[in-house]
Amino acid sequence: MAGSYYIRNRGKQLGPLSVDKLQAMAKRGRFGHHFEVSRDGKRWAPADEFPELFASGVSDDGDDFDSGGYDDDGGGGSDDIDAPLVDDPSRRKKKSKTSTRRGSERASSTAGGAVRRRPTRGGDAERGGARPSNRSDDEEPPQRRKSAKSGPDDDAPPVKKKKKKKPSIFDDAQQQAPKKKKRGGIMGFLFGGSTGTVEETTQPHLRKLVHINGTLKEIGISLKNLTLVGSGGEKISVAEHDGTGDGPHLLGLITLVAFQSRTTDMHFEPSAEGVDLRMRIDGTLVHLVTIPKEYVRKLYGIIKVLCETKMGANQEVQEGSYSTVSGKQRADYRVSFTPSVHGQKLAIRVLNADNAPQKLSQLGAPKKYVKIIDAVMTQNAGMVLMCGPTGSGKTTTLYSMLRSVDFKSRNVMTLEDPVEYQVDGITQINIDAEHGKGFGEMLPALLRQDPDVLLIGEIRDGISAKIAMQATMTGHLVLSTLHASDTLATVHRLLDLNADPNMVASALDLIMSQRLLRTLCEDCKQRRRPDSDDKRRLGGAVRDAIYEEAGCKKCLGTGYLGRRAIFELLVVKKQLGDAIHDNLTIPQLRKKVAETDFVSLRQNGYSLVAQGVTTFEEVDRVIGVE
Numbered sequence: 001m002a003g004s005y006y007i008r009n010r011g012k013q014l015g016p017l018s019v020d021k022l023q024a025m026a027k028r029g030r031f032g033h034h035f036e037v038s039r040d041g042k043r044w045a046p047a048d049e050f051p052e053l054f055a056s057g058v059s060d061d062g063d064d065f066d067s068g069g070y071d072d073d074g075g076g077g078s079d080d081i082d083a084p085l086v087d088d089p090s091r092r093k094k095k096s097k098t099s100t101r102r103g104s105e106r107a108s109s110t111a112g113g114a115v116r117r118r119p120t121r122g123g124d125a126e127r128g129g130a131r132p133s134n135r136s137d138d139e140e141p142p143q144r145r146k147s148a149k150s151g152p153d154d155d156a157p158p159v160k161k162k163k164k165k166k167p168s169i170f171d172d173a174q175q176q177a178p179k180k181k182k183r184g185g186i187m188g189f190l191f192g193g194s195t196g197t198v199e200e201t202t203q204p205h206l207r208k209l210v211h212i213n214g215t216l217k218e219i220g221i222s223l224k225n226l227t228l229v230g231s232g233g234e235k236i237s238v239a240e241h242d243g244t245g246d247g248p249h250l251l252g253l254i255t256l257v258a259f260q261s262r263t264t265d266m267h268f269e270p271s272a273e274g275v276d277l278r279m280r281i282d283g284t285l286v287h288l289v290t291i292p293k294e295y296v297r298k299l300y301g302i303i304k305v306l307c308e309t310k311m312g313a314n315q316e317v318q319e320g321s322y323s324t325v326s327g328k329q330r331a332d333y334r335v336s337f338t339p340s341v342h343g344q345k346l347a348i349r350v351l352n353a354d355n356a357p358q359k360l361s362q363l364g365a366p367k368k369y370v371k372i373i374d375a376v377m378t379q380n381a382g383m384v385l386m387c388g389p390t391g392s393g394k395t396t397t398l399y400s401m402l403r404s405v406d407f408k409s410r411n412v413m414t415l416e417d418p419v420e421y422q423v424d425g426i427t428q429i430n431i432d433a434e435h436g437k438g439f440g441e442m443l444p445a446l447l448r449q450d451p452d453v454l455l456i457g458e459i460r461d462g463i464s465a466k467i468a469m470q471a472t473m474t475g476h477l478v479l480s481t482l483h484a485s486d487t488l489a490t491v492h493r494l495l496d497l498n499a500d501p502n503m504v505a506s507a508l509d510l511i512m513s514q515r516l517l518r519t520l521c522e523d524c525k526q527r528r529r530p531d532s533d534d535k536r537r538l539g540g541a542v543r544d545a546i547y548e549e550a551g552c553k554k555c556l557g558t559g560y561l562g563r564r565a566i567f568e569l570l571v572v573k574k575q576l577g578d579a580i581h582d583n584l585t586i587p588q589l590r591k592k593v594a595e596t597d598f599v600s601l602r603q604n605g606y607s608l609v610a611q612g613v614t615t616f617e618e619v620d621r622v623i624g625v626e
Contacts, residue, residue, distance in 0.1 A: 003018075003019065003039065004016035004017060004018055004039075005017055005018075005019070005022060005037055005038065005039060005050070005053065006037070006038045006039070006040075006041040007022070007031060007035050007036065007037055007038075007047070008035065008036050008038075008044065009034070009035045009036070011207065011210070013041070015038075015041065016041075019052060019053060022053040022054075023053060023054065023055045026053065026054045026055060027055050031047075031053070032047070033046070033047050033048050033054070034047070035047045037049070037050045037053065041214075042214060042215070042218065043215075044214075203245060203292070203295070205289045205290060205291050205292065205295065206245055206250070206253070208288070208289045209250075209253040209254065209257060209288070209289060210253065212257050212288065212289075212556075213253065213256050213257055213260065215553045215554065216257065216260035216261060216554070217260055217554075218260075219259055219260055220327075221256060221259055221326045221327075221329070222256070223238045223239055223242045223249070223252050223253070223256065224238075224239045224242070225239070225326050225327055226238040226239070226252050226255065226256070226324060226325075226326045227324065227325045227326070228248060228251065228252070228302070228306055228322065228323075228324055229306075229322060229323040229324065229325055230305065230306040230307070230308065230322050231306065231307055231308050231320060231321050231322055232308055234306075236248050236302070236306075238251075238252035245295070246298050246302075247298035247299050247301050247302030247303075248302055250291070250295060250298065250299050251299060251302055251303065254266065254277065255324055257279070257288065258279060258350055259331070259352075261279060261281045261286075261556065262281065262282065262562070262563075263279040263280060263281055263350055264280050264281075264283075264349070264350055264391070265279070265280040265347065265348065265349055265350065266278075266279050266280075266346075266347070266348040266350065267279070267280070267285065267345075267346075267347055268291075268296075268299075268345065268346035268347075268348075269345055270296075270340055270341075270342035270343035270344065270345060271290075271342055272342060273290060273292070273293075274290050274291050274292045274293045274295075274296055275290070275291045275293075275296045275299075275343075275346075276289075276290050276291075277289050277290070277291060281556065281558070282516075282518045282558070282560055282561070282562060282563045283391065283516055283518065283563060283622075284518070284558065284560075286556055286558060288556075296343075300337075300344065300346065303322070303335060303346070304318075304320075304337075306320075306322035307319075307320025307321060307322055307335050308320060309337070314339060314343070314344055315339045316337075316339070317336075317337065317338055317339070318335075318336070318337040319334075319335065319336050319337070320335045321333060321334050321335060322335065331350060331351065331352040332351040332352075333348050333349065333350060333351065334348070334349040334351065335347075335348050336348075351420055351421075356396050356399070356421065357396065357400060358400065358403060359400055359403065359404075360373060360374075360397070360400050360401065360404075362400075363393075363396075363397060363400060363565045364564050364565050364566075365565070365567055366567070369512075369567060369569050372510070372569065372571065373401060373510065373512075373569075374404055376509050376510055377401055377404050377405055377477070379477060379509075380452070380475055380477065381472055381473075381474075381475045381476060381477060382472060382477050382478070382509040382510075383468070383469065383472040383477075383478045383479075383480075383507045383508050383509055383510075384398075384401065384477075384478070384479045384480075384509060384510045384511075384512070385459075385479075385480055385481070385482050385490055385508065385510070385511045385512070386398055386479075386480070386481045386482070386512050386513075386514065387481065387482050387483070387484040387485075387486065387487065387489070387490045387493075387511065387512070387513045387514075388481075388483075388484075388513055388514045388515060389483070389485075390483075391516075392514050392515050392516055393514055393516050393565055394481045394514060395416075395420055395421070395457075395481065396421075397512070397514055397565070398455060398479050398480075398481065399421050399423065401479060402414075402423070402426070402453070402455060402479065403423070405453050407425035407426055408425070410452035410453055411427075411449070411450060411451050411452045411453070412425070412426040412427070412451070412452065412453045412454075412455075413426065413427045413428075413429070413446055413449060413451040413453070413454055413455070414426060414427070414428045414429065414454075414455040414456075414457070415429050415431065415439065415442055415443065415446055415454070415455070415456050415457060416428065416429070416430065416431065416455070416457035417430065417431035417433075417439075417457050417458070418430050418431070427449075429442065429446070431457070439456070439457075439458075439460060439461075439463075439464040440461070440463045440464060440467075443456070443464060443467045443468070443471075444467065447467075447471055447474075447476070451476060452476065452477065453476070453477045453478075453479070454468075454471060454476055454477070454478050454479070455478075455479045455480070456468055456478065456479070456480040456481075457480070457481065458480065458481050458482070458483075459480050459481070459482050459497075461497065462497040462498045462499065465494060465497045465499050466499065466503075468480055468507075469499065469503045469504070469507040470503075472507040473503070473506065473507060482494070484513075485513075486513045486568055486600070486601060487511040487512065487513045487568050487569070487570035488570070488586050488589045488590055488593070489586060490511050490513070491504065491508075491511070491572075491576070491580060491589065492586060495580075495583075501580050501581050501583070502581070504580055505572070505573075505576075505578070505580045505581065508572040508573075509571075509572060509573070510569065510570070510571060510572065511569075511570040511572060512567055512568065512569050512570070513567065513568040513570075513601055514565055514566070514567055514568075515565070515566050515601060515605075515622045515623060516563045516564070516565055516566075516622070517563060517564055517565075517566055517605060517608065517613075517614045517618055517619065517622055518558075518560035518562070518563050518614065518618050519560060519561065519562045519563060519564050519613050519614055520547055520548075520549055520559065520560060520561070520612070520613065520614060520615065521549070521550075521551075521552060521554060521555035521558075521559055521560060521561040522561070523552050523554050523555070523561075524549075524550040524551060524552035524554070524555065524559065525547045525548070525549060525550060525559070525612070526547060526548050526549075526550045527545050527546075527547055528545065528546060528547070528548055529544070529545055529546075530542065530543070530545070530546050534546060534616065537606055537609075537616065538606055538609065538610050539606075541606065541607050541610040542610065543610050543612075545612075546609060546610065546612065546615075547612045547615070548615050548617075549615060560614075560618070564608070564613065564614070566601055566604040566605050566608065567601075567604060568599065568600055568601040568604065569599075570593065570598065574596070575592075575593045575596045575598055576589070576592065576593065579592050601623055602619065602623055605619035605622070605623060606619060
């Protein structure tokens with residue numbers, strides 16, 4: 001059977017290996033049924049599920065075979081598993097003689113009931129030496145009184161060799177691993193006293209993180225090419241700490257799992273036993289592992305060193321940042337320590353610009369919406385507002401719009417709190433309200449910088465709303481966000497901020513509402529027939545079958561894998577017209593836009609349910625129950 005396999009035992013992995021190699025290893029006791037086997041090095045199964053890898057006569061424990069097993073001196077085979085497997089007649093002959101000799105010795109011992117004597121220090125009769133003794137020649141030695149002589153060779157019994165431990169197939173790799181020096185001082189306190197290699201399997205939390213890392217999708221990042229970069233520029237290579245279980249190694253494992261699972265936030269929540277690690281994956285917190293207290297000190301120590309915060313200030317609120325680099329991929333992390341009953345709670349926001357969609361089409365926006373937005377982005381003046389709760393991807397969508405602007409011919413500036421995505425070719429400014437540089441103070445200053453396109457992080461009050469709309473009226477293209485539940489609620493929110501209705505109607509071009517829905521895992525989603533209530537909600541999009549979540553290792557048991565954005569686009573001048581001046585309620589506005597081609601968030605969400613992308617429960621969770 002063609003193909004290659006990977007094997008592992010007690011956390012150690014080897015491969016790829018051919019079928020012939022594995023069969024030979026099984027005969028020599030180097031590979032048994034208690035191992036785990038994988039075809040790709042990611043998905044593992046018991047070796048019993050691969051009978052083709054074992055030659056006939058292999059026992060369950062992989063130790064006893066038809067070939068006679070190991071010799072007493074450990075001569076079951078070479079320690080180098082990559083050496084060519086040559087059928088050596090001399091070795092086979094020697095082994096056969098040894099087995100025959102032992103068989104005859106055991107038979108005679110059993111028949112005569114004789115007990116073997118231990119060899120004397122000075123030799124025996126076989127070497128021609130005489131033993132001094134106080135006994136008479138007729139007196140039988142004490143150790144031989146209970147049995148008769150079993151043969152002429154009993155005076156020179158063979159030396160009983162101590163059975164050596166059978167070598168492991170991973171011994172070579174372990175012996176070739178570089179030995180590292182012990183560490184002391186402050187580095188030993190922070191990262192652990194020794195840099196020697198330690199098996200991940202020695203600690204449950206390390207074993208579980210390694211297992212999750214091997215279960216999730218491989219993304220080309222490993223501990224070997226991962227570097228921790230502090231806020232001051234200092235770098236720590238995780239590869240130098242691989243297998244130690246210390247702070248950099250543990251943080252590296254957690255970082256890999258965060259990359260693989262598309263984590264946006266990491267929460268380290270202290271308890272009496274240690275710290276519970278939960279990651280926000282696809283918008284939902286998922287518990288991964290509990291880290292013992294002695295390892296928490298090392299983990300917190302390396303993070304504080306990277307963030308350049310005080311080591312002993314455990315009763316203070318501390319904030320900082322650090323980065324990771326792997327090849328050309330860079331990710332930034334915002335860190336927040338907060339004191340609690342059982343110790344410091346740590347929250348880390350993951351800012352990975354490489355994972356962020358670069359264009360609207362990559363977000364899953366309908367082509368009709370993309371065409372309308374691209375047309376507005378070419379205008380000299382106008383206003384586009386994004387609305388939705390925190391974490392719904394508003395800033396990501398605004399930057400996707402911004403990238404369609406020609407930076408060379410237009411002056412683009414942003415005012416944010418804080419700047420999340422750094423883009424070459426535009427001027428980005430952080431808000432610093434503590435030093436008198438809030439939105440109200442900085443917006444007039446930005447308008448004096450002759451901007452063509454202005455991105456405002458958020459409209460928070462009536463002053464910023466008024467200045468933003470005035471900028472639109474004076475010939476600037478303004479993009480911003482506003483906290484509101486949907487597009488029609490955004491209009492009411494602006495009016496609640498005492499914005500002039502005439503200015504709102506004149507300045508606004510587009511209002512877009514956005515949510516992020518978790519998508520079903522393709523490996524474990526289950527098909528079911530829609531009931532009467534499902535058909536009512538689907539309306540004209542009703543299908544013969546819809547899908548629901550199940551849960552597997554690939555999706556960490558959640559049933560969902562990845563997220564997708566849904567949108568609600570309101571073209572203000574076309575779909576609302578002069579209704580803004582009439583001070584209508586939200587239900588009245590909804591009835592007004594229903595006469596146009598307006599599609600609500602819920603309708604877009606239910607269309608994805610009909611396509612088998614998500615579930616009704618997920619749509620109701622994100623948007624709210626009807």
